[in-house]
Amino acid sequence: MSRNSTPDVQFDADGQLRHLLTIDGLNAETIIDILDTAESFISIGQRRIRKVPLLHGRTVVNLFFEPSTRTRTTFEIAAKRLSADVINLNASRMSTSKGESVLDTVRTLEAMHTDMFVVRDGSSGTAHLIARHVPAHVHIINAGDGRHAHPTQAMLDMFTIRQHKGAFDQLRFAIVGDILHSRVARSQIHALNILGAREVRVIGPQTLLPTEIERLGVTAFTNMDDGLSDIDVIMMLRLQLERMEGQLIPSSQEYFRLYGLTSERVARAAPDAVVMHPGPMNRGLEITSSVADGERSLILPQVTNGIAVRMSIMAKLMGSQPQTLEPEP
Numbered sequence: 001m002s003r004n005s006t007p008d009v010q011f012d013a014d015g016q017l018r019h020l021l022t023i024d025g026l027n028a029e030t031i032i033d034i035l036d037t038a039e040s041f042i043s044i045g046q047r048r049i050r051k052v053p054l055l056h057g058r059t060v061v062n063l064f065f066e067p068s069t070r071t072r073t074t075f076e077i078a079a080k081r082l083s084a085d086v087i088n089l090n091a092s093r094m095s096t097s098k099g100e101s102v103l104d105t106v107r108t109l110e111a112m113h114t115d116m117f118v119v120r121d122g123s124s125g126t127a128h129l130i131a132r133h134v135p136a137h138v139h140i141i142n143a144g145d146g147r148h149a150h151p152t153q154a155m156l157d158m159f160t161i162r163q164h165k166g167a168f169d170q171l172r173f174a175i176v177g178d179i180l181h182s183r184v185a186r187s188q189i190h191a192l193n194i195l196g197a198r199e200v201r202v203i204g205p206q207t208l209l210p211t212e213i214e215r216l217g218v219t220a221f222t223n224m225d226d227g228l229s230d231i232d233v234i235m236m237l238r239l240q241l242e243r244m245e246g247q248l249i250p251s252s253q254e255y256f257r258l259y260g261l262t263s264e265r266v267a268r269a270a271p272d273a274v275v276m277h278p279g280p281m282n283r284g285l286e287i288t289s290s291v292a293d294g295e296r297s298l299i300l301p302q303v304t305n306g307i308a309v310r311m312s313i314m315a316k317l318m319g320s321q322p323q324t325l326e327p328e329p
Contacts, residue, residue, distance in 0.1 A: 023190035038312035054320040055084035065121040078310035124148035154187035177237035203227035
């Protein structure tokens with residue numbers, strides 16, 4: 001397996017996945033194994049008793065230094081469906097605001113016999129920092145760090161694509177919008193390339209495209225109409241106004257005119273193209289309601305699938321394979 005120094009901490013001495021910090025450094029077999037396992041968890045959400053005992057007796061802490069209702073909630077539901085005990089902490093209002101370091105906070109929680117931390121932070125690298133300092137029995141999942149990575153979002157996107165489109169090697173993808181500030185886009189690009197996508201394009205204004213973005217294995221477009229030609233999967237991004245420094249777009253109205261996804265623009269893609277968005281959406285800025293709620297939209301299936309995929313990741317990291325998925329008594 002080819003890995004660089006950044007993601008090495010993800011693996012234990014035997015090469016087994018110990019943490020999930022970034023898609024970069026994973027191989028296709030690992031990603032496919034997670035997606036295959038997630039398939040077995042989908043039906044749990046349709047049962048009367050939506051629990052299996054795979055993580056019974058384990059403790060999962062959602063440690064969020066940056067708020068996110070959607071991501072935190074799906075992680076909480078995923079852990080509870082695996083029968084884990086779950087603690088949700090808004091760390092920005094806790095000890096770190098009193099001057100206690102991130103690692104001090106984690107060590108205090110470790111002393112309470114925590115088995116897994118799900119970490120989200122507005123700064124890049126926090127999950128990696130924690131992963132380098134926890135004991136061998138503790139696992140870390142990166143739930144989004146700065147502009148760097150959001151691996152579980154990419155995993156659930158890959159699951160949803162495979163569910164509706166099948167193999168990746170015949171598909172063309174377009175990731176549209178605020179590429180510069182998007183940890184989701186970076187994780188999606190890595191995952192799509194690892195899974196052998198036929199083509200990956202990024203579309204956005206020059207001010208919102210990272211320099212030398214082509215080095216990630218994508219083709220960059222600043223004209224949305226050209227970029228959407230023959231695309232099979234359109235992956236929209238949220239315009240992250242809170243992360244922008246300076247005037248990177250002329251106005252919201254101008255951005256929507258040039259890069260908003262409308263029915264007319266969807267028609268430029270392949271006849272059976274589908275639309276995705278990691279949420280939360282800015283309707284009327286990135287996407288029209290008619291597209292977001294239309295028959296080509298996979299936005300709600302993304303949310304549903306996020307629970308099964310996060311269950312799969314938690315079970316894999318803790319070494320609990322679902323040979324049997326009998327409900328918790």
